[in-house]
Amino acid sequence: MTSKANEAADTPRFRQLSDKDRALLRKGLCAKCTADDFELFVETCNKTGLDPFMRQIYPVFRPDRKANCDVMQIQVSIDGMRLVAERSGHYAGQVGPFWCGKDGSWKDVWLSDREYPVAAKVGVMRHDFKEVLWAAARFQSYVQTKFDGKPNQMWGKFPDVMIAKCAEALALRKAFPMELSGLYSTEEMSQADNPETANAGKLNVSPDTAPKTKSLETANVQETSPQQPIGADTRVNVERRARAIKALTAMLIDEAGLGLKAAEAADWIKRTVARDDITGMESLTDVEIARCMKTAKDAISKKVA
Known part of the structure; x- marks a missing residue:
């Protein structure tokens, strides 16, 4: 009796990646992974039940200044985070998103084509919680920029959508810390590729603000x-x-x-x-x-x- 109970407890909750899946990932999505990185990624897929072939979870490589090499980070899509929340059995839907401008007034739709929203907020509900769990995301904190310091194509064309996804990811992780701990969405991590400093990191320096040298x-x-x-x-x-x-x-x-x-x-x-x-x-x-x-x-x- 005890043996059967232990066996049931050890049974994986989600379908585990097969050898064929691993081989496909090794040649494609995880081609840049080291052996350890690959095993970590596969283990994360198995534990979360997210499908890398559906782009619900994937590895991203970013330069590490201390290691002087690219380091793997695991990111999930917003759809993947929604799936994790739904599978928990406690997810009861959302409130919002809402956006606000510089006046601080929250709106249920962003209509301005002349300026970007300052922030967005989303509330996530759980069946076993009495109150909505709110999370707000500031546009300036998450926007991904180009060399000139302006938002890139996606953030410039869909600013309301992108910042709303960041707010939703924050709210989902806040509502489901056990299931989503350490998992960050693509939109949240876009800014990780931005330069760290305004003058040294970005190429948005004009001749008036560039460091002046007479003969370099x-x-x-x-x-x-x-x-x-x-x-x-x-x-x-x-x-x-x-x-x-x-x-x-x-x-x-x-x-x-x-x-x-x-x-x-x-x-x-x-x-x-x-x-x-x-x-x-x-x-x-x-x-x-x-x-x-x-x-x-x-x-x-x-x-x-």
Whole structure:
């Protein structure tokens, strides 16, 4: 009797990924995963019951400055989070979403084409809770931006939809912490690819706000070392990296340098480092910064000649 009870308790709640599923994932969605990353991803799929083939859950790789390499993060779609909530048996629907502008007045539909909503909020209900669980998300905290600091295509075209998904994800995780703990939606994590600082991270620096140099002599002493780990935990290294980024920005956009516009500079960097996933200066490795600076110096020298 006890043996049967234990066996039932150990039975997986959801369908486990088969060997065929694992082989397909290894060749496709998880091609960049290390062996450990892959096992972690598969285990998360099995425990949550989310289907990677339905894009309910998937791995994302982002540069880690300390490790100087791409690190895997597991993300889920908003549909996947809704599915987890529904399967719990306690989900009783939602209230909202609602949006507000700078006046702080909440609306059940966002109609403005001239400005983005400041925030959105969503309430999630549970059968075993008396009150609605509300969560609010500020647009500025989650918006994904381009090199020029403006919202990217999705956030610029569907700002109300994107920020509402962030608020819903927050509310769902708040209502179902056991099931959704540590799982974040794509919309919530979009901003993780943004530059970390306004001046050093983004290429939205105009000639008026760019670091001023008479002859760009600072670039000669501010290159980063290829052997130096990214984001080393010392003030010296952090400041050195920030100076290098500012110097590179000046070399690209100053009239004394290459004199590129923000969009042109972004394309130039992508070509130089041969990467299309660059989202800002902060996403460059130290090796890539050094390469860009050397290439820019050579280009400036030819331009002067």
